Amino acid sequence: MRESFSVLDRDNKGTISAPDVQDALSQVGLDNGPASITPYFEGQSQSLNLSAYLNMMASLLAPLSRERELLSAFEAFDDQDDGQIDVSELRDALMNTAPEPGQERLTELEIERVVEGFRGRRALGKKGKGGLGRGDVFRYKEFVGSVCGGSSAKDANEEAAAA
Structure with a gap:
């Protein structure tokens, strides 16, 4: 997952934006609509750091397969x-x-x-x-x-x- 974050962090600032997250969700076959990503950006800036990204992806992928x-x-x-x-x-x-x-x-x-x-x-x-x-x-x-x-x-x- 860290590698996917690095790929999405195109400008190497240590954060990724909502469109970057939409790309990631699409690549793993998950819903990437605005409703799916809004909860991860509420009350925050419109970017995620590595820790927030890993937590988000883990919560989304956990129910798929053990x-x-x-x-x-x-x-x-x-x-x-x-x-x-x-x-x-x-x-x-x-x-x-x-x-x-x-x-x-x-x-x-x-x-x-x-x-x-x-x-x-x-x-x-x-x-x-x-x-x-x-x-x-x-x-x-x-x-x-x-x-x-x-x-x-x-x-x-x-x-x-x-x-």
């Missing part, structure tokens, strides 16, 4: 139980899964925006053979920790340090 539910969904794709998923597999699954009624399919651009800050390279191939199957991976535990504010990011960092 940490365990998200981890379970990603773990279904994690063949090596290492907290990473091949980006190509994830992209294929997201682009070819039928959306819920009333929802739209994700675009490649939307998927790339999510994956972007949590992308890495697999050290060994999927079958343990260096070089074969190497490719970009999505570090989903870090992603879930970032979205849910839970322990997943800390666990992922500890696992990476131990490796």
Whole structure:
């Protein structure tokens, strides 16, 4: 979430405006109308600092999915139980899964925006053979920790340090 704040803080003043917040909400698929953001700017200046932004995003994202539910969904794709998923597999699954009624399919651009800050390279191939199957991976535990504010990011960092 800090990275998203930095992206939205285009002038590097340490604050973001209502239109910036509307962009952020739109990017994560939430209602970005004036009624949705007004509560976060009432009685304040028309900008948010990092702390206020993090609190706002956490309160908006919390009801969407709980940490365990998200981890379970990603773990279904994690063949090596290492907290990473091949980006190509994830992209294929997201682009070819039928959306819920009333929802739209994700675009490649939307998927790339999510994956972007949590992308890495697999050290060994999927079958343990260096070089074969190497490719970009999505570090989903870090992603879930970032979205849910839970322990997943800390666990992922500890696992990476131990490796």
